[in-house]
Amino acid sequence: MNNPGEKRDFDIARFKFSVKNRNWTLYWCDRNGKWRVFDEVKPNNDISSFFDLIDRHPIFYG
Structure with a gap:
């Protein structure tokens, strides 16, 4: 449904931490x-x- 007032969440980025490299x-x-x-x-x-x-x-938005 196209409801402009409806909130939608999209994952656009993810971060991963390396304990070994500390970054x-x-x-x-x-x-x-x-x-x-x-x-x-x-x-x-x-x-x-x-x-x-x-x-x-x-x-990230494309």
């Missing part, structure tokens, strides 16, 4: 629902560094 890796979801490493950025120990990228990169 976070960013993932994106493809059109088939498969999670893939977002390889335009290296794993990072500061998860907040990914937030701005997620907001502005079209792969």
Whole structure:
């Protein structure tokens, strides 16, 4: 149903923490629902560094 007032949740990004390397890796979801490493950025120990990228990169909303 197309109800503009209805709230819908979509997973657009996923983070995984490596205990061994002590860093976070960013993932994106493809059109088939498969999670893939977002390889335009290296794993990072500061998860907040990914937030701005997620907001502005079209792969997360496309």
